[in-house]
Amino acid sequence: MDHVNSHRRRPVERSAAGSPLSSHRRRPVERSAAGSPLSSHRRPPVERSAEGSPLSSHRRPPVERSAAGSPLSSHRRPPVEGSAAGSPLSSHRRPPVERSAEGSPPRDRPLRGRAWLFGDDISTDHIAPGRLFHLRTDLPELAKHVLEDARPEFAAGMRPGDFVVGGRNFGLGSSREHAPRIIKLAGAGAVLAQSFARIFFRNAINVGLPVLQCDTSGIGEQDELEVDLGAGEVRDLTTGAVIPFVPLPEVMVTILDDGGLVAHVRKHGGFALPGGPDT
Template sequence: MSKEKKGKVWKYGDDINTDVIFPGRYTYKLMEPAEMASHAMEDLDPAFAKSVQPGDVIVAGKNFGCGSSREQAAACLKHAGIQAVVAKSFARIYFRNAINLGLAVLQCPEAVEVLKTGDEIEIDLAAGKIVSGSRVFNFFPLPESVLGIVEAGGLIEYTKKKLTSGS
């Protein structure tokens, strides 16, 4: 997860579910990052995968990532270059999956109200700040209990370190 980056906003609505982020017909077929990225958001916005750029940010309403526990719904966005998802709220399993894969998930309803597709934004994770032009939005940094996982670069790296230090 990068500390600070610029990108463009892709704005979506409430209850964006895992099936439209990454369709079930691919869940046991596509394992390669580039392949997964090329089908990201396919059933919601077919234009997304074609034009998304590294550093772009998804901004969405409440309950982002509801539905299946499929981790590809977080992985495909990360592989597509999305630096963060900013939403009013996240579905529980999606939130966990994103953290475990190192995709930043930020809860910031104020930013969601204002930002539109195409807006240029810059995110400072450490400072808990989203900047778009002259507008600044603050968000609460991730809870301490999960920061260790994020700082390690995801759960696999975190577990590796824990097992090494424990033995």
């Protein structure tokens, strides 16, 4: 016979659906009109703008806007310095175009100065030292070191109008345009040599530096020279010698007269060279 426990469990109350009902019943959950439960710890109502978007209690300051509606930053850039035409002016301005001290075309006046002698194969690295390549954006400063590696005393000792007198193959090496430019900036009247590297020769003409091919073997150190571009000769005033040089084409003389190729284009509003389409 089965033993029946006298301590029987109380019958479990069940809901209409058959699920047990606890004697410790939960409090009825409050629900919204949509049927979602409402917590007793209710959040404060969210403020909303007229458009319905929530407004934070930590509001950002209003953003300034331009007339076109674009936001204006409180960290505004400083105004850009403008030219008279309204175009911005960079703080890194191009150096001015070099012109002769007298301002007159080279062919209309003789060039006079002392001779500074250099040997054969003077390279563009001798003229504009590679160790000072960082000065290529400051040519007046670089000009203080012109030909320093060939003759350290040249830059400090030369006077405006003095001549650089070389031997064969003057200006060989890299085609750095600032090599002839700093010779001109230093104040040299012209470069005389028995022969020139072709790239240096054309760069020199383009920047307005006369380069004249002639026999320089009879010219002495510090001789007083006079160069007449119109007559095509070099006169050594110290010895009395007259040295002819290879005549420059009229196109090159015109470029030299105008102070260089860029100055020529600015002056004429384009190319106006002898034998060209505009002549």
